[in-house]
Amino acid sequence: MFSAHGKILHIDLSNNKIWVENFPKELLENYIGSRGIMARMYWDLVPPYAHPFSPENIVMIGAGTFTGTPMPSAGRTIVTFKSPATGRYFKGSVGGDFGLKLKMNGYDIITIRGAAEEPVYVYIEDDHVEIKPADDLWSHDVRSAHIKLVKRHGHNVDTLLIGPAGEKLVKYASINASIYNVAARGGGGAVLGSKKLKGIVVSEGSTPVEIADPKKYYELMKKVVSNIMKDEALVATAKLGTASATMSLDSTSTLPNFNFRKPYWEHAYKNSGEYYLEEGYLVGRAGCGQCIVSCHRHTRTDKYGGVDTIGPEYETSNALGGNIGNADTDALIYMNDLANIYGLDTISLGGVISWVMESYEKGYLQELKEELGTEPTWGNVEAAIKLIHKIVNRDGIGDILAEGLAEACKKVNPETCKWAVQANGLEHSRVETRVAKAYALAFALNPRGPDHLHTETFAEFGTSEGALKLIERLTGHREWAGVGKTEGRPEIVMWHEDMYAVTDSVGFCAFITTAGFAVDEFLMADLFTAATGIEKNAETLMRDGERIVTLERMILVREGRRRKDDKLPWRIMHEPIKTREGKEYVVSEEELNEMLDKYFRLRGWDAKTGVPLPEKLRALGLEFTVDVAEKALRE
Ligand code: SF4
Known part of the structure; x- marks a missing residue:
């Protein structure tokens, strides 16, 4: 098989078993790669009645078919599981280098089933795969756990980790790759937490990915690079990060502020990539392995004891910015970092906080003034920060909020569900769908x-x-x-x-x-044929x-x-x-x-x-x- 190894690494945490399965070429032909193949596997492997936190739920992690080849912007890893937020099949996606290294270790897909009795992590070094104790990592935030693991296994490894939010089964806990890249949505972090799996460490690997027609593939790759460099949206994203979208959405009245009550905002600029650059918050660009767009931003603030982090992306800039009436960029950067290292989805988090603020404004949750020591009013970043800590620790109101909007609003007062901006258990992303x-x-x-x-x-x-x-x-x-x-x-x-x-x-x-x-279906089909040798x-x-x-x-x-x-x-x-x-x-x-x-x-x-x-x-x-x-x- 070309471009894919045809190998699935299965890990059963209940029985401490590890085995490798080869998958047939037809799966690649019909389902193209990670997401498609894992959907096919999910049909066979995850019973429809399985509770998201039961050992029967299986988390699948798959590297793309082009991942591991020199193709730019082709390092996304797909994560599939039954979601505790929606109660159904869920597909997440994460950047970083994890997928690249997974392929270099000779695997396309990992499945995690069962549940360990004590905290563990998985270490992968080619065909040496081990389930190791993680007591010393449990309760660590993502950044400190990553640093510890890198010290232990060498600077060439990469990690896929959960933070304290996943351990505490917060229903919008993320799975983080290389610390700051997140499969944020749907509570995949909580599913791993329910399995007592802190994460996976992949070594550098030594299994190259073979391409069916390298000459053709590299020729087409040049076209991809040239198309990326010509594309207006990608050029803007490369320059200002994804938060370059803030002002463009503001101009079309599709920027949801104040819990989807105002589709533009006079302070939107303070949540924008342009502002981060001008005011010196932005200190560099960052990106997933091999990506020439490098849309992530390295940011810094001296406030809050000094924060040096990646982000905020557009969605976070709005979710924890205009959505909660926040024009304080230092606080935004700090909250983004907290969410990153705690392993929280910032979109759901922002949705929950804005719902609290609107509920408070409308006369509900008045007891929070005492619990937080401050009123959760629009733009009160002190209240927002306290709520983040409470959610991740499931402390007081945080225990209710950790369940996500669909559950929290019912518990507080069903009337508040009218402004709990979610459907099917997931908090709404940051675009005004009434207009778009x-x-x-x-x-x-x-x-x-x-x-x-x-x-x-x-x-x-x-x-x-x-x-x-x-x-x-x-x-x-x-x-x-x-x-x-x-x-x-x-x-x-x-x-x-x-x-x-x-x-x-x-x-x-x-x-x-x-x-x-930069890539349409015509170019994509040619790339697939050149990479795999399968005609499309x-x-x-x-x-x-x-x-x-x-x-x-x-x-x-x-x-x-x-x-x-x-x-x-x-x-x-x-x-x-x-x-x-x-x-x-x-x-x-x-x-x-x-x-x-x-x-x-x-x-x-x-x-x-x-x-x-x-x-x-x-x-x-x-x-x-x-x-x-x-x-x-x-x-
Ligand atoms: S750096 Fe940004 S553009 Fe590049 S692959 Fe990662 S998410 Fe995509």
């Missing part, structure tokens, strides 16, 4: 919940020539780019879903395929993407999801938002239903239930899911 309608449809359908790292439909803004061209290619109408428009959204979402599935599976960063536009063209490759998306839908169907769950948070569907120009937007049930009806029709899924139809499943080679679909359709 492709995002609205994508978020409603997303297996993860209302989140961007599954179907990033950035092109709908039409802010670059690449974006406009893509919208024109997908819908036939260049003028359908832009906010507030519903035309062509099902077609736009479908392409992005399929493309994202392929992007994840080969290990590419979505920035270069669906946020920037754009059409067959996108069909593979569709197969992955449809299989994931079937996994969710088996776990109980139906069309009624394809929805957005209450606030997004019931409370109109006013743009800077005074125009009002909401995603009404009627509007969403219209987009969903068309989407299901185009997909070949049953419009009433949202279950893929048996003939579609057979056409995609997903015969093994037909029984489940037929049963669901009969209900």
Whole structure:
């Protein structure tokens, strides 16, 4: 096999067993790589009734098909598990060097099943794999645990770790690679915590990845590099980091502030990449291994005892910035660092804190004034910092907040669920979906919940020539780019879903395929053929993407999801938002239903239930899911 080793490393923590399995080439042919192959494995290995914190839940960690080759921006690692936040299948993605080193150790995928009795970590050095005690690492934050492990195993190793939040089963605990890269969403860190697994250490490795047609591959790689350097969005991201998006979203009234009550903000600039650069917070660029975009930022502040960290990314800049009324950049950098080292998802964290602030404003949670020693009012960063500590320690109100918005609002007062901006158990990502309608449809359908790292439909803004061209290619109408428009959204979402599935599976960063536009499906198919020797063209490759998306839908169907769950948070569907120009937007049930009806029709899924139809499943080679679909359709 070329570009993949065809090897899965299985680790059973309950029985202290480790074994290696070879997977057949057909899996690579049909499911492209990490995300697709792991979805196929999840179908076989994770029982639909498994509780997310039970030993039966399996965490799978997979490096992309192009990862380990010299391809730039192709080092993303996919993590798959049943989420404690959503209660269903969840796919996460993380940057850093972990996937690269995993491939260099000769493995494509790791599975973690069972649960250890005492804290452990796994050490991988080629075919030497060991489960080791981690008592001395447990309760360490991610940074200090990483430093300790690097001292122990040598500076060439890399780590995948959980922080105290994962150990305490906070439902939005992240899994961190190389300290600051996070598979943030869905509570994967808590699943590892439930297995008492502090993390995995991978050595430098000594197994090179072989390419089927190196000459062709390197030729195409040059094209990728040149496309990246020409792409407007990627050039801006390289210069200012992902927080360059703040001002562009502010200008289109799609920047959610004050818990999704104001889509622009007069202080937005203080949460922006431009401001971090101008005011000297930014001291350098950082990136995942081999990436030439290097979108991460190395930042510093002398306040809070001195903070030297990576980030904040755009999502964090807004979630812990305008979302909680915070224009204090020093506090933002500090909170970002706390979330990083505690292993907390900043999007969910920000969603929880803004809900607390709005609840307090509306007369709920008044006891917090005493518990926090300060009032949790908008922009009160002291209160926000105290809440972070309480959540990670499950102390007082923190114990309720650690369960995530869906649970917390019910416990505090069901009335507060109206401004708990979540759906399907996941807190909403940082874009105003009432205004950006492709995002609205994508978020409603997303297996993860209302989140961007599954179907990033950035092109709908039409802010670059690449974006406009893509919208024109997908819908036939260049003028359908832009906010507030519903035309062509099902077609736009479908392409992005399929493309994202392929992007994840080969290990590419979505920035270069669906946020920037350096690699399209035509170039991707040529790359795949050159790398693996498996013939693909754009059409067959996108069909593979569709197969992955449809299989994931079937996994969710088996776990109980139906069309009624394809929805957005209450606030997004019931409370109109006013743009800077005074125009009002909401995603009404009627509007969403219209987009969903068309989407299901185009997909070949049953419009009433949202279950893929048996003939579609057979056409995609997903015969093994037909029984489940037929049963669901009969209900
Ligand atoms: S663009 Fe950013 S997230 Fe993507 S691979 Fe490069 S550094 Fe990592």
